[in-house]
Amino acid sequence: MVRTRLYRDGNLVSEGFPIAEVSDHVTDPGNVVWFDLCAPGAADLERVGEELGLHTLAVEDVFQEHQRPKVDVYDSHLFITAYWLHLEDSRLHPVEISIFVTPNALVTVRENAHFDIDKVTARWDASGDLAKNGVSFLLHGLLDYVVDAHFDLVERFDEEVEALEDQLFEERPMTRQDARKMFTLRKNMVGLRKVATPMREVVNTLLRRDLHVVTPEMMPYYQDLYDHVLRVAEWTDNLRDLMSNLRETHMSQQGFRLNEIMKxxxxxxxxxxxxxxxxxxxxxxxxxxxxxxxxxxxxxxxxxxxxxxxxxxxxxxxxxx
Known part of the structure; x- marks a missing residue:
């Protein structure tokens, strides 16, 4: 599945064109090209690499599983790895997103279709007045959607932690199901922290002026994005400490109840x-x-x-x- 878009002077002028035409469009400095690949094969990525002159190591990294969120700087482009997260059956599932950034092209490679790229394009369309900023605008919309998912999750985890705190001091002792819920929540927060904390380095690297990725007009938006990333990382660390305290309190209460029974x-x-x-x-x-x-x-x-x-x-x- 391939999605393509062509912007010229901040206006969307074409969609759905074949990848073979990408090299023709990017030769014009006034054009900005975006295309998306969902679970592509090696041959598809090699063809994309030839069209845009992507580094071989960057193309190989797409197929390396469990990559850490990062930014790799090459002579002609950047390679970014990020993770969008969603909950399914109370379990946290990450979806890896590989991003190639060139001066006038953005390539997104999704691990699977759980990441809804239509919601990203809807954000772009809703802020069309910023489209004149080219790749800087497109990259911000994509990363903002990823970080918002992290923020929504940490808010949900915070509510679950508060519910566990209230339940901890009820007369009814915690059941095995409650203990399993606490373990699952702690495991999910560890998974969130693994992908949310490195995003600070990712966004901070993009803010470097020597990379010329962020335009002056988009700088406040990226700084706001960086603020959200910091809040998610700090909030996650605080929740992890709270979960540790909850676990210690739960163990202390179990010892206290055992002493009461023995008495x-x-x-x-x-x-x-x-x-x-x-x-x-x-x-x-x-x-x-x-x-x-x-x-x-x-x-x-x-x-x-x-x-x-x-x-x-x-x-x-x-x-x-």
Whole structure:
């Protein structure tokens, strides 16, 4: 699947043209070309590399899995790796996006179709007055959509952490399902941090004036994008610390509840031990006060009830029962 666009002097003049025409369009400095590839094969990328003169190492990096978000600077272009994230069945799924940036061309290579490129083009169309900034404008719209997805996720995780905090101090103890939810949330936040934190370096590199990627008019937009990236990274770090505190508090509460249970069991065992001792003592085959009469039975029963009651009141006063 290939999507192509041609801008001239800030106006969209053509869409859906074949990749073979890209080299003809980019020769005109007034043109800006964008095209998108979804899960392309090696032959498709090689053809794109020949059309735009892309470095071989950059083309090879597209097929290298689990790349860190980064910016590689080559003589004629930049190569950017970023990740768009989405949740599916409470699991975080990253979609790798490889981006080639030349003076008047932008190439996006998506790992799969989960990344909806139509939403990116809708953003471009909604800000058409900035299209005269060329590649700088297109790249900002793409990265802004990626960072917004990170921001939405960290907001959602923050709400889930708050819900866990409230639940932690309820009378009802946390179930195994709650513990699994806490583990899944922590795992998702680690995944978000792995792709969101390096984006600071990515955007900061693009802001370098010697690269001439960001036009003066687009500079405030990229600075705002950098601010969002910083907020996501810091927010994620704070949530990770909160999750660690939640886990430690949960473990402390489990130890506290275990101590409460042990106190109750010990108290009941002490109460039961007294009648056991008395009946065991009178069970010896020797005469005792009241031996051979019903008075001995009533005396032993009275001692058992009184001693057990006194122990119960003493333990209850200490809040052991």
């Amino acid at each position: 109750k069991l010990t108290s009941w065992a002490a109460i039961i031990a007294v009648p056991t001792m008395i009946t065991g003592f009178y069970g010896q085959n020797v005469p005792y006060p009241g031996f051979g009469s019903s008075a001995g039975f009533w005396w032993s029963s009275t001692i058992i009830v009184v001693a057990s009651g006194l122990l119960y009141l003493a333990f209850k006063k200490r809040d052991w029962l």
